Amino acid sequence: GHGEKIWVFNHFVRGMTVYGHEPVMKSNRALKQIPFNGKKLKPAKLRKDYWRPMAMIQFPEGMGHVGRSVYHLMREFRMAHELSWDDEMLRDDATGRTLTKHERGAKLNDQKPNSIADMAAVLGGAGKGNKIWMTVAEGGDNVETKALNLTDGETGAALGLVKATIFWSDAMDRNYALEWPPNVSHAEFAGST
Numbered sequence: 407g408h409g410e411k412i413w414v415f416n417h418f419v420r421g422m423t424v425y426g427h428e429p430v431m432k433s434n435r436a437l438k439q440i441p442f443n444g445k446k447l448k449p450a451k452l453r454k455d456y457w458r459p460m461a462m463i464q465f466p467e468g469m470g471h472v473g474r475s476v477y478h479l480m481r482e483f484r485m486a487h488e489l490s491w492d493d494e495m496l497r498d499d500a501t502g503r504t505l506t507k508h509e510r511g512a513k514l515n516d517q518k519p520n521s522i523a524d525m526a527a528v529l530g531g532a533g534k535g536n537k538i539w540m541t542v543a544e545g546g547d548n549v550e551t552k553a554l555n556l557t558d559g560e561t562g563a564a565l566g567l568v569k570a571t572i573f574w575s576d577a578m579d580r581n582y583a584l585e586w587p588p589n590v591s592h593a594e595f596a597g598s599t
Contacts, residue, residue: 409470416460421516441488444511462573466548472568475537483524522582530587550589
């Protein structure tokens with residue numbers, strides 16, 4: 407079952423995101439996922455009262471290898487956002503003035519919109535070596551083939567995307583992504599508003 411669920415945690419003040427495989431955030435592992443973007447921007451230790459589960463991605467039973475692949479790619483995509491950015495990160499969107507190092511670091515740390523857009527991309531099959539692509543014969547009912555019409559170039563077998571369900575703590579967060587692939591369904595955490 408390891409990898410069948412991916413938990414996405416969000417710092418509700420700074421917008422930082424971290425990923426995990428368990429419903430309780432592990433501080434030492436989460437701290438390693440936060441990059442150094444400037445003095446006083448990476449916490450020395452994590453206060454769990456500032457972090458909450460933003461989403462949980464669930465894959466069908468027995469598809470843990472797919473979940474581990476998706477987890478790995480989402481971390482790679484986030485690292486790319488944090489390490490390679492363009493000139494829009496240098497200026498304030500409203501006034502056009504140049505941001506200070508601290509302001510720029512805070513803007514880089516706010517990865518919530520990027521993380522959600524990355525979820526949609528990776529669950530839609532983006533990324534080298536993404537194991538969410540599977541032949542219909544191998545995945546059976548766990549594979550979505552609607553509107554894809556793709557075949558494996560070597561074997562000619564029909565390809566599809568493994569189905570996934572995202573449980574949101576705030577259903578409006580899913581609107582950060584422009585569109586979602588057909589294999590993804592959405593739900594809310596029980597008891598969330």
